[in-house]
Amino acid sequence: MTPNEIATSVSGLSSVERGNLTASTNFTYSFQRMDDANTWD
């Protein structure tokens, strides 16, 4: 198995849907990427 075969697709969401989801308080799409980003220590 390659990394591509193990990773999960979240691209089913359109950019508008992602924007709506993250603009609401559901914290959905943003959750994954935002968790680890920006620790500038």
Place this chain on the structure above:
Amino acid sequence: MIFIPTCSQDTTTDLVMKELNPETVFRFNIDKPDDFTWDFHSKGFCIIDKISNKNITEKTLTSFYLRKPMYFDPIDIPKYGSVENWRREETEELLKEFYRECQSRGLVSLIKSKNTHYGKLRQLLTATKYFHVAPWHFFHGELPNELKNGKWVVKSLTQTPIGEGKVFFVKEVDPKLLDLSYPWFMQERIDGEEEVTVVYIDGKMYAANYPRKAFDTEDSRKSLMENPTAWPRCELSKKDEESIRGFMNETGYRFGRFDFIRKDGELWFLELNPNGQWAWLDENNERGLISMVADAIKKEDKEHAISRR
């Protein structure tokens, strides 16, 4: 004034800002360049929010609260680069320089007390002194003997995009099936009763839990994405609190969100997110989590303001 560099989609910042005095906060959304003008120069800086007409300068800055200055609309970068990528990189580097300067002047909110970075692997090494830690391997080329038996989950050390709109969640995989020409980060599966997350705010703790059987996947983030659910607040034992304090004292972090699995009553360490998302645990501030963080930022901001006089 508290400077908060982030992006327009950072809902945690939306919620924290509700608990801060709007007059004392300047939010900078890196993904909205047309909303701002800015000038950094040899004698200081000025950033103007064109929408609200608010501004922040070297005279009014008291704190730098780092959130999420990042982009959610990825771009294709050709072999020789692109002007949009150049614009993004220049802006991010400016903010990093600004952050480092504020760091040296003692203006960063909830900053670490020690200047040492703890990535996921160093966290796991340190955590063995304070918590249970499941065996892990990061390997390439040959399958380690330990992985030939038992149940293992695959993880990712970075959040680097993998292509085709995919992200890397924690997933149970048979190690024998892996293509060993890639590097793999695997940890033995922990069959615990519940997930526990703890937000640590400069000595204070807010813990919440959720039964693992409620997830249909190893990675609770995937379940949260598909079915957003509030986690109830839970208590920690004195021993748990002492272990968390010990870990934070050793690493020097003063803020972060821990992820644990509780198995037979004991905490098994997964990771600490030093700048993670946490407001989803109490999005209406009914249990006071958002106030706890906002109060810590406000308290420190007062101290920064006094030290600047």
